[in-house]
Amino acid sequence: MGLNEAPLLFNFEVESSENFTFIPMSVRFNLDRFGLRISLQQWQLLPLEDRKLLARFPVEEDAEIEPNFDHALFEMLRTHANVEPEWFTPEEAPAWRRTDSVPEGIAHQAQLAGIAAPGVARWAELAPFKRYVLAKLSRKPEANHDFVPAMKEFGAAG
Template sequence: MGLNEAPLLFNFEVESSENFTYIPMSVRFNLDRFGLRITLAQWQMLPLEDRKLLARFPVEEDTEIEPNFDHALFEMLRTHANVEPEWFTPEEAPAWRCTDSVPDGVALQAGLAGLATPSVARWAELDPFKRYVLAKLSRKPEANHDFVPAMREFGAAG
């Protein structure tokens, strides 16, 4: 499959990522998929072009089409920050993969924002990466400033 031609950013991320000062959702997805953790400080030590390159990796779960996100990240961090990412065991069945119920966190965030929780049918229709993004933005019990713009962009806001 190869790299995307441009970094994968949703419209709501363009402003909030502040030109890749913050880790975009596409990179977070691949970090979570590979069981890798980096700090914001480590991310910010990488040159802007490296950050943009990491955001061009596909957001597919099929590791066969994966062009070495983990290897690229390790090499970039070693070269520019003299560190390695932390390893963790990825969740086997994260809530965003489930299409027969809306995760509790998403329902909570919708409630905090005064939005209707997406129906199970609407949740199931969402692209898996969009379900991942909404679940990721919903992992804390306080309102997330990107949740409402993401819900609107994905057509999930009632």
């Protein structure tokens, strides 16, 4: 599977990523999948075209992992920031992969926002990448400004 023709950004991310000043969800997904961590400062040291390229890597959960994401990231960081990403062991069974229950963080974020959390059936219908995004946006106890726009964009708002 090759790169997407354009960087993968959801509508709610276009404004919040501020032209790739912040790390898009597609890049976060691949970082988590490969067990790599970079700081916002490291991300911002990369040229805009490199950031856009990283956002073009595929995010299909069942697809063969694009083998060059990690190599591209290492080379870009080495060239432009003289650093390497930090390694971590990816979670084996993250809550977003489950389709039989909605993660607690999502219910909490929905409650903070005054909206209904998606039911189990609606949660199960969401594409894995969309479930990942909602789980990522709801991992902290305080309200996330992108959560409601993402819920609406994904058709998951109650």
